[in-house]
Amino acid sequence: MAARKAVEQELTRERILDVARELFVTHGYRNVSMRQIARELGYSHGSIYYHFQNKAELFYALVREYFSLLDKKLETIMRKPGHSLEKLEEVLLGFIEFGFTHQSHYEIMFLIKDDEVNHYLCQEPTISYNKFADLVHKLSDGRADSTKIWSLFLSLHGFVSHYCRSGQTFADVETMAKAHVGFLLKGLGLFFNNN
Amino acid sequence: MAARKAVEQELTRERILDVARELFVTHGYRNVSMRQIARELGYSHGSIYYHFQNKAELFYALVREYFSLLDKKLETIMRKPGHSLEKLEEVLLGFIEFGFTHQSHYEIMFLIKDDEVNHYLCQEPTISYNKFADLVHKLSDGRADSTKIWSLFLSLHGFVSHYCRSGQTFADVETMAKAHVGFLLKGLGLFFNNN
DNA sequence: CCATTAATTGACCACTGTTTAATTATATAA
């Protein structure tokens, strides 16, 4: 009553991730179970444990790529032409937009406090944060020290995490997000006159 | 094999809450189960459901009082003598300290995204926030509009939620907390020269 | 063709929150 399937319909990490991704984006880490994923795939849930050590590793694989996606997004803004201050504003707004566009991912990346998840996610957040900090430091012409940058990050994080998985889109909060960024730029000592 | 116990050892909401509180403070909402609480009490877990509708209601009862505790803390600062700006600084720092002193409570009050919990927690957060906003508005001599106050709150929330249930105490992060508050006061357009 | 390996299953474990019929102590009424 236990069997191996024909090779052309063998399970792969990719096939599992595809199904997991879909469920995950709409329901979030805590509301997607290994059995749900397996059911969707037409396999027993045990088979997933052949391809992934556990749930945390599966979702880590799903989320890992999003750290570099965030990095790339910030770097793209960095490389655009324009004044530093405008670009800095874009970076901060970009972080918020990223959080809203990938709420389920953001939840694992920066929000969930789970020992098992944190076991896998030990490097990526730090690396991404360092890139963010470096960027802000440069764009502020060195006027933002590391303490202020950390405050900045926590303040952006507060914005995203409050709305995270609330159902609201970035468009819904864009006005407030811009105001928030303006507020934070002022905290940095960099003024901007659009509100 | 099922029984009612002698009246002097009857279970009460208070006795349940006492045990729940203790477990809850050290382990948090998600890591305390109804069965654990019952075991600790020496009762079957079913009995708890006679006194509370469900887990969310139990922990709601535990957390409810902390909203007014927060209100009182802020009001106490408000009533102290001193300049508005110094008091405003104290209010912001006080919010952070509250979050750290009651991390498990803060988690339910402002952090957890759970339909069942949110069902019970529909008024309290708004009421407490309104009090906070009113206070900040007054202490800033009307210079902080509602948008800026919301930014302020989200930024404080970011600070607390990042460290929440990390094991760190307020003392551990006090220096950073003070810097964060300074940063935010600058965002409000209110300057202060202690760092 | 046979031995080995790789992939899959389903039964199992120890949990979780929640419901409910049965039971019994207590309070109330006759």
Added chain:
DNA sequence: TTATATAATTAAACAGTGGTCAATTAATGG
């Protein structure tokens, strides 16, 4: 006092969770 009704407790059950593992079978290599 006694019968009845109510209030409190229990154990069993349900449906779910993450995770493990021996057994099975397909594919592979010698």
